Amino acid sequence: MNDENKPKIKRTPAKKPMGLLMRDYFVELAEAAEDPDGRVAWCTSVGPAELLRAFGFQVYFPENHGAMLGTARMAADLIPRANALGYSPDICSYLTTDIGAFLAGITPMSKVDERIESVPKPDVLMFNTNQCRDVQDWFSWYGRHYDVPVVGVHSYAGIGDVGDVHVKSIAGQMEGLVPELERISGTKFDIDRLREVVGLSRRCSELWKDVLDTAAARPAPITFFDGTILMGPAVVLRGDARANAFYEEALAEIRARVEAGEGAIPGEKYRIYWEGMPIWGRLRDNATLFLENASNVVASTYCNSWIFSAFDEKEPFESMARAYTELFIVRNDAYKERYIDEMVEFFSVDGILFHDAKTCPNNSNNRYGMPERYAQDKGIPTLVVNGDLNDMRLVSDEQMKTNVEAFIEQLAERKAG
Numbered sequence: 001m002n003d004e005n006k007p008k009i010k011r012t013p014a015k016k017p018m019g020l021l022m023r024d025y026f027v028e029l030a031e032a033a034e035d036p037d038g039r040v041a042w043c044t045s046v047g048p049a050e051l052l053r054a055f056g057f058q059v060y061f062p063e064n065h066g067a068m069l070g071t072a073r074m075a076a077d078l079i080p081r082a083n084a085l086g087y088s089p090d091i092c093s094y095l096t097t098d099i100g101a102f103l104a105g106i107t108p109m110s111k112v113d114e115r116i117e118s119v120p121k122p123d124v125l126m127f128n129t130n131q132c133r134d135v136q137d138w139f140s141w142y143g144r145h146y147d148v149p150v151v152g153v154h155s156y157a158g159i160g161d162v163g164d165v166h167v168k169s170i171a172g173q174m175e176g177l178v179p180e181l182e183r184i185s186g187t188k189f190d191i192d193r194l195r196e197v198v199g200l201s202r203r204c205s206e207l208w209k210d211v212l213d214t215a216a217a218r219p220a221p222i223t224f225f226d227g228t229i230l231m232g233p234a235v236v237l238r239g240d241a242r243a244n245a246f247y248e249e250a251l252a253e254i255r256a257r258v259e260a261g262e263g264a265i266p267g268e269k270y271r272i273y274w275e276g277m278p279i280w281g282r283l284r285d286n287a288t289l290f291l292e293n294a295s296n297v298v299a300s301t302y303c304n305s306w307i308f309s310a311f312d313e314k315e316p317f318e319s320m321a322r323a324y325t326e327l328f329i330v331r332n333d334a335y336k337e338r339y340i341d342e343m344v345e346f347f348s349v350d351g352i353l354f355h356d357a358k359t360c361p362n363n364s365n366n367r368y369g370m371p372e373r374y375a376q377d378k379g380i381p382t383l384v385v386n387g388d389l390n391d392m393r394l395v396s397d398e399q400m401k402t403n404v405e406a407f408i409e410q411l412a413e414r415k416a417g
């Protein structure tokens, strides 16, 4: 096929308003860091951001910054700087990329708006170990550097059902942070403000779920790669009414595509579920690879991770505890398989791709036989691709292409048979 006849990647819906919203958010962070009365908190991506917002902090998410660095393909130059401090090349490449960028004095946020010179200086750093221990070590490095408090929630791992015992313990830890946050922010805790923020986050989560669920349509109006872009506000602005307004607008545009029968992939034939981290430095390449094979990666665990159905303003602490503990990453394999089963059915998936991200074992669910169980016991074709979220030295483009093409041939034979 010559280049002119090759299918082109369709524009991500609502990309422009999203870019403007994200720019405003980054500028507000920079301004708050410069303002003597401003307060900035750093938070892990699935940490209790609602609590921080209720105290009036501007909330910055280093993982979002890590993903921006990955997308900008800056990781290979930056990671060695963190390695030189003793942070292993085998640990989270968000951590090593982000600390490497800090040491190099660069940030991709400067490209978004020239007023931004650096990451915003924090007044406090808040982690939740629900996803991994790396985040605590990551934040502790900055806590030492800036000499500011590092506070956090220590979560469970590998749990099946989330019970009252889990919720009480995590809610208690979150409530226990209040006096310290009052001291740092200089603001008295207001439970009504927290209820309001939790309500906004709940609405954001519902809208984000609605956006992702549109991909159940045939053909699907969006791809996983669109989702990795559109998820920005759900990650960094949940609890802020602007995120909700954005998703209302995006949803209208995406639903119009569904009504017009307009798919993100022309001639969509195969539908795939992506389990694991995105490969940030290869988003466009991978989007093109699936496009050229008439396949749509319609859904993913990753994008779904910012759906927090448990938020309830009537019980702000308990519902935050439940929402941030019910996450896929916190659960055992039996739960994870039940969850993926539901996704396979809801999105009419033909096969599952497992991304084994070298530096994130926490989000690599292929390592204890899950793909084999799907293929052998459930008859669902699976593919494992080796790579990484940020460190592109761990990605083989040739292998990815060969493996994906062979996988799609397998799906075609299965459909034909």
Ligand code: SF4
Binding pocket: 063, 091, 092, 093, 094, 095, 131, 132, 133, 134, 135, 277, 359, 360, 361, 362, 363, 389
């Ligand atoms: S879950 Fe993985 S990618 Fe996320 S911070 Fe932890 S190690 Fe890094």
